[in-house]
Amino acid sequence: MSIGVNKLAIISALLTLGGCCKPLKPPAPPIRCEIPPGRLAEQCAAPKVVAANATYGDVLKDYLEDRHSLKLCRDHDEYLKQQINACNAALKKYAEDIAQINRQAEPTWK
Numbered sequence: 001m002s003i004g005v006n007k008l009a010i011i012s013a014l015l016t017l018g019g020c021c022k023p024l025k026p027p028a029p030p031i032r033c034e035i036p037p038g039r040l041a042e043q044c045a046a047p048k049v050v051a052a053n054a055t056y057g058d059v060l061k062d063y064l065e066d067r068h069s070l071k072l073c074r075d076h077d078e079y080l081k082q083q084i085n086a087c088n089a090a091l092k093k094y095a096e097d098i099a100q101i102n103r104q105a106e107p108t109w110k
Helices: 001-018 037-041 056-105
Strands: none
Touching: 037 056
């Protein structure tokens, strides 16, 4: 009979203590920063080599193609920079959310 009373006392104590705990919001799912593999595989084009017998028109054509390639390279670098900055911001917010949950979980009687 004392075993039943002990179990009842333990269950009562746990239920009473459970009412003292603050509910915590669950953490957000882990952050995933993904850049499409095709975008990561892109590379900047090498500059054109000017041939020894190139005409002014050939040099101008190569210059315009190089300029276009540099613009594409700059755009790609800007895209990657934006993705990295967005990922870093998301990771920072995630860490702040976890820290807030940890602060809420600290006992108030310290």
